[in-house]
Amino acid sequence: MVHVKEYYVATSLEDAHQRLKENPKNALLGGGTWMKYTHRILNQLIDLSKLGLSAIEEDEKQITIGALTTLRDMEVHQSIKALGDGFLSQALGSIMGVNFRHIATIGGSIFSKFSFSDILTPLLTLNVSVKLYPDEIKPLEAFLEDKGDRTKILTHLIIEKQEGHGYFKKVAQVINDFCVVNVAIFKEKETKIAVGGRPQRAKLTTEAIKLIKDSKTFDEVLFTKVAQQGVQELRFGEDDRGSESYRKLLAETYIARGLKEVYSKWWYPFI
Ligand SMILES: Cc1cc2nc3c(=O)[nH]c(=O)nc-3n(C[C@H](O)[C@H](O)[C@H](O)COP(=O)(O)OP(=O)(O)OC[C@H]3O[C@@H](n4cnc5c(N)ncnc54)[C@H](O)[C@@H]3O)c2cc1C
Structure with a gap:
């Protein structure tokens, strides 16, 4: 199980980013579903829940999903269900049970780049970008190939609306x-x-x-x-x-x- 010395609620993205930079033993908290099974010994666990990152917003071209959106909220969202005959919703729905998906977040799921991920596979076939703090937007495919920077914060996932x-x-x-x-x-x-x-x-x-x-x-x-x-x-x-x-x-x-x-x-x- 993970060991955490201090639990901290971030007041802004910059605040969270500075704390990640300050100490390699500071880490972000998504839903905590994966984190809790790790054997990490953390100095500070940084909660992003007060930063308004759990909404799904859309316009006619794209769906923008906050990093703290749960897998379940994504799965049942009408515009996500409309993509590719519901194949992304189906993939999300294949992960554990509903209770679990009410806790696990899309930010934790994407940033972890799990080899067993059922979410990355359909997302790769769509036009998807990730928004990172500070100031970076890149295609999901490029993000997955990057070595990764643990001081970055995934803030949003952006999915282009496609009709296929x-x-x-x-x-x-x-x-x-x-x-x-x-x-x-x-x-x-x-x-x-x-x-x-x-x-x-x-x-x-x-x-x-x-x-x-x-x-x-x-x-x-x-x-x-x-x-x-x-x-x-x-x-x-x-x-x-x-x-x-x-x-x-x-x-x-x-x-x-x-x-x-x-x-x-x-x-x-x-x-
Ligand atoms: C028992 C079990 C079974 C699972 N089965 C499957 C499965 O069949 N298919 C599948 O696809 N997945 C599966 N998963 C993975 C599951 O979906 C993950 O637990 C989930 O993706 C992690 O999300 P979380 O929000 O709980 O992240 P957390 O556990 O909170 O965090 C995971 C990591 O991401 C980092 N992080 C969190 N949020 C951010 C952010 N916004 N920006 C940057 N870094 C961040 C954390 O610091 C941590 O390092 C399983 C997990 C468990 C525990």
């Missing part, structure tokens, strides 16, 4: 477990495919989607080729949840099925 079709599949040994693998696909004008829990962190395919771009026919033969290419270009590994070959087989199967699903919705939107 989405697919999400999490394979787990038992309900509430971490994934063996997860797959997300989003098709608007272009198609994006991400695979997570390989057991490395979620990543987009690059070569596989070129096969779609270069193709004039979209059928099961193509989807199988794309799935095979996706598995070939991403790195898979082994842990106690599954072997490398099992993960590859799952990913290939669900990429092909997902493509079939999103393309059939694209062709027959009213079914």
